[in-house]
Amino acid sequence: MHLVLCTEERHASQILAIFNEAIVNSTALYDYKPRAPETMVAWFAAKRANDFPVIGMEDGNGKLLGFASYGTFRAFPAYKYTVEHSVYVEKNSRGLGLGRKLLEAVIAKAEEQGMHALVGAIDLDNSVSMALHKRLGFEHCGTIRQAAFKFGRWLDLAFLQRTLATPLEPVDG
Numbered sequence: 001m002h003l004v005l006c007t008e009e010r011h012a013s014q015i016l017a018i019f020n021e022a023i024v025n026s027t028a029l030y031d032y033k034p035r036a037p038e039t040m041v042a043w044f045a046a047k048r049a050n051d052f053p054v055i056g057m058e059d060g061n062g063k064l065l066g067f068a069s070y071g072t073f074r075a076f077p078a079y080k081y082t083v084e085h086s087v088y089v090e091k092n093s094r095g096l097g098l099g100r101k102l103l104e105a106v107i108a109k110a111e112e113q114g115m116h117a118l119v120g121a122i123d124l125d126n127s128v129s130m131a132l133h134k135r136l137g138f139e140h141c142g143t144i145r146q147a148a149f150k151f152g153r154w155l156d157l158a159f160l161q162r163t164l165a166t167p168l169e170p171v172d173g
Helices: 008-025 039-049 098-112 127-135
Strands: 002-005 054-058 064-072 082-089 117-123 139-150 153-163
Touching: 002 098, 008 039, 008 054, 008 064, 008 082, 039 064, 054 098, 064 098, 082 098, 098 117, 098 127, 117 127, 127 139, 127 153
Parallel strands: 082 117
Antiparallel strands: 002 054, 054 064, 064 082, 117 153, 139 153
């Protein structure tokens, strides 16, 4: 297994399959319906436009086993040093430590790009993701109770944050 920078041409359909499995079978994404292939065009365009990474973990045959990325936290200029990240592992590859490797890669990229805060929005009942984030230095900084409704029940959305030492010289504007 090895880390790769994902591209739209090579990985969009595999990322979409991972997204859609999570939508249909979990509370990792607060969405109801699987996404159409066309949605990946806009998703990758936003990543490219903002220089946001999409880091994948592939097996020896080039199959994408998981991916991690980050994007805009809130669409106001003063939030430019804060990003919201996500990590998804293909259902048959969970429990192998891939989530940790992907999250570590995202943290390193955020530091390299001069980000200051990484925020994860995680379903409060997702104990595996909550524990992973805490092991990697994230702190629980709040929960929105009953933030969403899926699978016939209310879902609580936890926010976990890791503050980085970067950027060395932040600027206004």
